[in-house]
Amino acid sequence: MTAPRHVTLIDGSGFIFRAFHGLPPMTRPDGTPVNAVYGFTTMLMKLLADSQSDHVAVIFDSSRKTFRSEIYPEYKAHRPPAPDELVPQFPLVREATRAFDLPAIELEGFEADDLIATYARLAVEAGASVTIVSSDKDLMQLVGPGVDMYDPMKNRAIGEAEVREKFGVAPDKVVDVQALCGDSSDNVPGVPGIGVKTAAQLIEEYGDLDTLLARASEIKQPKRRESLIEHAELARISRQLVRLRTDAPVPVPLADLDVKPPAPEKLAAFCAAQGFRSLMGRLNAKIPTTAPTATRAIVDTASAEAPSLPPKVESDYELVTDLAALDRWVAQASKAGLVGFDTETTGLDPLRAKLVGVSLALAPGRACYIPVMHSSGEAQGDLLGGPSADAPKLIPAADILARLKPLLADPAVLKVGHNIKYDMQVMAGLGLAIQSFDDTMLLSYVLDGASHGHGLDELCLLHLGHRNISFAEVCGSGRNQVTFDRVPLDKACAYAAEDADMTLRLHGLLKPRLLLERMVSVYETLERPLVPVIAAMERDGIKVDRPQLMALSEDFGRRLTELETEVVALNNGEAFNLGSPQQLGKVLFETLNLPGGKKTKTGQWATGADVLEDLAHLHPLPARLLDWRQLSKLKGTYTDALVAQINPATGRVHTSYALAATTTGRLSSSDPNLQNIPIRTEEGRKIRHAFVAEPGKRLISADYSQIELRLVAHVAEIEGLRDAFADGADIHAITASQVFGVPLDGMDSALRRRAKAINFGIIYGISPFGLAAQLGIPQGEAKAYIEAYFARYPEIRTFMERTKEEAREKGFVTTLFGRKVFTPGIKDKNGAMRAFAERAAINGPIQGGAADIIKRAMIRLPAALVAEGLKARLLLQVHDELVLEAPEDETEATVRVVKRVMEAAATLSVPLLVEAGIADSWDAAH
DNA sequence: TATATCACG
DNA sequence: GACGTACGTGATATAA
Structure with missing residues (x-):
């Protein structure tokens, strides 16, 4: 020893x-x-x-x-x-x-x-x-x-420097400072009214706590003096508490x-x-490469002398500012056949952001940053306005792109990105295509689902135990934030090269897991090929009729003011904020004293639509308020917001689809969300009407009919349901007929509505409570319906039990194409939590399976269109619907291809049916 | 930043 | 016997 x-x-x-x-x-x-x-x-x-x-x-x-x-x-x-x-x-x-x-x-x-x-x-x-x-x-x-x-x-x-930064004094005075300012997290009292800043100042001035307390009477500020004299003992006790x-x-x-x-x-x-x-x-x-720790014990005195600081991940990042160096990196990447790739830009919207730099990684720790467009910080202060003397000399952008182009297009070199859709968009804007690629975000998503997020920083912390330099550390935050092109080159290099480096390291960790965890096919056939398809959809965007939306907005605005006047009059002329559920609750249940008020879990009055509907027959105010809410929602969320989202350069709106966001495998859409454009009400449809085709073109909307219920019939092998689908026609009426034993001809519409609600309920993991709430009937009655349904389709029960069992056993359920839908909470000791997880587990293979199918269709569609010589473009996906834009004279042929591809996207024991419409607006085409 | 509400599939 | 529920999203305004 x-x-x-x-x-x-x-x-x-x-x-x-x-x-x-x-x-x-x-x-x-x-x-x-x-x-x-x-x-x-x-x-x-x-x-x-x-x-x-x-x-x-x-x-x-x-x-x-x-x-x-x-x-x-x-x-x-x-x-x-x-x-x-x-x-x-x-x-x-x-x-x-x-x-x-x-x-x-x-x-x-x-x-x-x-x-x-x-x-x-x-x-x-x-x-x-x-x-x-x-x-x-x-x-x-x-x-x-x-x-x-x-x-x-x-x-x-x-x-010492960091301690001084934190406490304002040298480490040996920290105890005295803490004794004065206390510590709320440990309940150390300190002296009231004295914080870290004041404490440090006092200790600096008087040297130590005892001297300070002894000479407290000399302090000028009266409050501070009194407090110190009065609480001297508290300070001494505090010192005992904090001193180790x-x-x-x-x-x-x-x-x-x-x-x-x-x-x-x-x-x-x-x-x-x-x-x-x-x-x-x-x-x-x-295991094989690590030398035994004992032999790693200090041998050379040099490193022993300098207190060795642990472990940053070893790294060697190079800033590339001359062509020879760039050529070297490109050649090595090309030779390696594998390169981590990341772009830095001026913003988050890939259509508007400008490329600032590119980073490449060749091996763990070995990465470079190639700045394309940096304005040095110093140049700002250059009053003469000319190029600053020490402005960095960069490789001309055209040269960088010319060198990168063949590398990115080379199918023999695998480019590894993290959310590479973004980089693809940016490079596409500059005329560069990325040919052969992997995406660590998608790898993580298919492997671990929604058990955690899939951001680069989070994955690094999780898998590599490494904390990345944060964007805020480099660019600042809030009003001090600057765009990446203003970041000094050395800092930019450290940040950007690290991202490429870490992406490559994650790739090494995650890619091998695909095979071990049987996720190769989901990744290779469902996720990765979708990336360029979605990238193109986002770039294309969809046209919205700005004047039409603005006119709508004005109309809504006028009617909102009218409604507001009416509501205020109904509230005895007392004005209040109609948008505040809190104030509305008081008006309804306190001022007007309407009965039947419920509280939300936070103790506020509940004022949801269901509550207001119940109140509508007692007083005219709730109905007016419902109208107000509808219009307010439409104006605030759709007309105004959508107009603001029109890209000035293209005149279209470009949503962003998240590929790795949902628990079930669906896409999600944001900025703006184009997957929740109104359709259910007449007023709402007017917004959909403003989504239009370019002159000379038409919109095509093609949606799967009852895809989730068809999946239930297939996956759960429900004979009765399968037959119903094979017979075609009205599925809800057929199931009503089968479940309640009434003839199809002259089907009672109320009965059909019930059957429809149960059909949907099955998809959501049915419960008597949920069905009762949906139909507005007593729970007992709902229970009887479910029993009747189960009796007619006994396989559904088996399916539900089997699915829950799978979830308990493995922690996830699988779709028919092998996607894992994770089911956290399936073993929770809280019954409600568990029931929630069970319903989600039942929904998983259904919603997830439908997501798989439409993804398969989207992946095949572009090539199928090209093969037929059609110029149609895929614009939107809304879970079971695709929206395309096609030249007027090609619409019929396009619909034929779209229907064919979508219906053939999966072969089930029930047919898949796609219904398509052609029109000038989305509303009319649907 | 959390909550309530409501738009969609 | 009580609990607390339909599944999956994103945007908005209010209130803290």
Whole structure:
């Protein structure tokens, strides 16, 4: 055993809480929450990977009671108990520590911070340097000669300078400052009225707390003086609370913290037990190459001297500003056949944003940034207006594009992007096509569904334990935000190259999982090929008739004022904000004293449409208000907003489709959302009427008839339903006839309506409550209908049970094309939560299956149109509907192709039927 | 930033 | 016996 040279002390308890709150929820297959355990494990892996330490320990809080609660009972007393999802993770984190062969140290009556302080003292006395791994400001008092800190959440070293930035004083005065300003999160009182700034100023002036308190009467500001004199004792107690003990009776001697040779099998077993598949991949990759830790113990004194700071991910990023360097990178990318690719632009809208730079990554840690259009920060201050002397010299944009074009188009070089649709749009605007590509966002989406988000930063934290430089750190935020072209080149390079680097690293991690987790086909046939199709749809956009919308807006506006006057009159002339549910609730249930008021879960009056409809027969106000709400919604959300969204350059609106957003595999549309344009009411339809074709062209709307119900019939193998579909005609009337045993001829419309509601209910995972609410009938009656339905179609029950069982067993259900729809909460101990998850599980294969089918159609459609020599363009997708724009004289032929492709997109045991219309407006075509 | 409401499939 | 529910989205205004 050798004497310690460098000791790393990890604040385990602090980390658990931060990881728990910072990471999305994750559960083990058995339902145990493990997000904090996962964060902890990746943090340790990363920390140990290139740690130079010879002694390492993870230190935990033991119990809530410590010597501090003896001194001051309120200390940390207001802390709520740990969340239920965190409690089972405490023992697991200690288990993780042991899996790394590290000591997990805790001591009754002492906080982790005191043990860390004590070990730090012992280490320094033994001549070693110390790194404390924590983001807790309470540990900053320990920073000093031989001791520094590392914040694993922010991936940042904390030295004297950082402490000074935080507290305004040197580390050895931190205790005095904290004693004065207190700490609300720990319930340390401090002196009332004194914050960090004032405390630092006082300590700087008087030297230390005792001197300050002794000379408090000299202070000029009267309030401050009184407070200090009155609360001197409180300050002394506070100091006792914040000062860490360096004399804790540590349960394990320092010498025993020495690093043991690694036992990767032990760690792999632990990861396997927790279901950490991606970590196992990393372990397996590492096991053969990693040298035993013991031999990595300090050999050269140089690195031992400088307290080694842990581990940034090793990186070597190059700023490319000359053609020779660019050629070198392009040649190497071309030779490698694989390159991480990312673009930086001036904005989020790919149609309006200008390209600022491009980054490439060749291997983990090896990436470059090629600026295309930067105005240096210095140029701003150049009063002469000429080019600033130190303005960076960049490669001319035309040269960069000329070099990138063949690389991006080369089918032999795989370009890996994160949300590469965006980069595709930007490059398409410059005439560059991306030929062969992968998208890490989509990989993550098909593998892990909605169990977490799929942003690059989030994935890096999750899979690589690496915190990326944030956009805000580079460009600022709020009113100080600047566009990327104003960012100094060195900062821009660090940020942009990192994105390409991380994208490539994620690719290495995620792509192999496709095969292992049987997701190759979903990714290769459903998701990836859709990217260029959607990119083209977004670029094409759809024309809206601006004058028509503006006229509508005016009309709505006028009627809104009229309605408002009427409503105010009905409220005894008392004006109020009709848009405020809160004020409306008071008017209805307090001023007018209408009966039957319900409260929402936050204790406010509920004023939803259903409530207002119930009130309509008691008073004229609710009906007027419903009208007002409808028009207000239409004006605010559609007419006005849509006009504002027209792209001046194209005269069209360009929505953005999210490919990796929904739990079921559907697309979602935003900015503007074109998947919820009104149709159900006459007034609403007027908005749809303003979506038009260019002169000489027509709009075609083609939608799947009853696709979800057909999927139910197919997937659940419901013979009766299949027959009904085979017979064609009115499916709801047929099921009404079959379920209620009445003849199809002269079907009662009320009966048909009930059958329709049950048909929909099945798709949503039916419940008597839901059906009763939908139909406005008693729950008992709804229950009887469901029983009748189940009796006629017994296979539906089997399907529902089978689906729930699958969800419980695997944590997800699958669509007929193999997409996973994850079902978190399926084992929740709360019955309501579980029921919710069960209904979602039943809906998953149905909604998800329909999403798969229309995606298949969209992927095949462009080529099918080209093959027939047709010029039609796909413009919109609305879940079961496609909207195209076609030259007037090609509409008939286009409809034939569209129908053919859509109906052949899946072969089911029931036919798929597509209904299409042709017109000048979307309203008329639908 | 959260909540209530309402537009769509 | 009580709980709290139809499935999936996004945009808006209000209120905090």
